[in-house]
Amino acid sequence: MKKDNTERTFESILSRKLAEAEIAPPDDLWSRIEHKRKNTRRLIFLRVAATLVLFLGSAYLIHLMISESPIETASNNDTVIEVKSTSLKEQILEISESQPNDDNGSENMIAMAVAYEIQPETEFKKIDLTTTNISSDITHADNQSGNDGDPEIDEEEEQAVENKTINTKIVLLPDNFEYELPKEKKSVQKWSVGLAYGSNIDRGPAAQNGPQRLTNSSFGFDEFQGELAFETVYFQQIENTSFEPPFSIGALVNLPITNRFRLEAGLFYTLLAHESRTMVINNKQSVFNTRLHYLGIPVGIQWIIINGRVIRFYVSQSLVIEKGLSAEYSADRYEKGRFQKTEQSREEIRGVQLSGNSSIGMEFSLPQNFALFGQAGVQVYLMNKTQPFNLRSEHMIWPAVQTGIRWRIAN
């Protein structure tokens, strides 16, 4: 390390005297270190356990999402029947669909099912199904051809079926199968875009205002914070710090994954502002203003718990990554209560701010595919030490609200 000047008599004497100095620490310090290390290991174990719970919870959610999806995907001409068994000893059902009735434009389908048994000397069953009555037309016929599992079908009937069939599906069903009417076609899912406003609800004044507000907070030092620390004798001269409510505004895109789950992502601008006022010393006072500009990307998942025609309730879990655009600082100088001058500076904000948001929300449908929404929950801010002092530096956990409008635009 290069020194600033060569005349180092004073420093060299000090360095020599102090570099090798030894002072015996208290006898119990080693046991305190061991005790704290054990606690730290326990904390690590708890974190791992919490991560595991989170992972299993996420896996369960994914399982729920997958089980939400129908086994067969409906297309315009298909009928979907859930497969309940795959045993080859069970019946095979062939389902045919007729064309939609073009005359009256109805979307009702007539399903025709023919059931076969694959046992030797099988009894042939033909079941003519309609959407209203499965057992209305059942006929039995002996398998005379000797071809196992290759039933004879009345030629006229077969022709009729062939003419009407668009798609044919083979599904396996249990012996005690009761025909269920074909499910309604999957409802059309729409994705939406939206605008939203968000904020944190003030948790009230800090227990101790003044220097404690800064010294008990978790934040990173940029040049301004460093200068402020020295100018105010490590914040001791700060009398009061007051925050403006955080202001967030941005755009959202909401994509349905299944009937119950939606993915939401967005782009948000956030402004964090506060003012620190020094005590009056020798008739002089300074007011330091901070304005931090952030751009954030929230990515989250929503689970719709009540899906009404007009009102829909959901819970959401999202992760937000924010990058500081710039930090604007100003110092207003006062003497004997009179404003003297302002000193301004602007700095880069290094690092990123991560947070997780858990909320419950409500969406209220409006005409023209619009919907109003509001959600409230808790936001946990992580990696605060990488960021300049702001509201989030004081506490990690803040109540969070968001409101806005969504517009469902397309399939």
Added chain:
Amino acid sequence: MDEKQLFRDCLNGDRRAQKSLYDRYAGKMFAVCMRYAKDKTTAEDYLQEGFIRVFRKLNTFREEGSFEGWIRTIMVNTSLEMLRKNDLLADSDDYMRHISLAQPDPGIIEQLHEKELIALIQQMPTGFRTVFNLYAIEGYNHKEIGEKLQISEGTSKSQYARAKIWLQNKLISTNEKR
């Protein structure tokens, strides 16, 4: 046991080796922490946290440099970090009264015992004390100190100049009492 063997045993989780490491360096490191802390209790906190970090970061030590120097760096950095978080100055105005044009007399420093010198440094306002330790004892230059403390080089210089004057005044008054 030599330094390298001690390090390897500690790395393997040998509890007795860890205790030996503590016994070997605790005295020197406590003296380092005492210089950065405002009092003995705070210095104990720094030392405790410093050793926890030493054991946690053992696997990051490359056996090329001095093990003691590596531990010392961790102690200094831990002290600086904890200073930022917790420390407050007891008297914000007091140091201003000590500003004078006097320069420290190396002769007086020679006469003082190490513990007396550390006790004097502990009385410095936090800003002075931190810059003073980093520059005069650890050997960092003002640019490096500025980067370490997130302050300008000029601030580091002015803090150091004030700290020297503060110390000179203290040394004079201590000498007069003798």
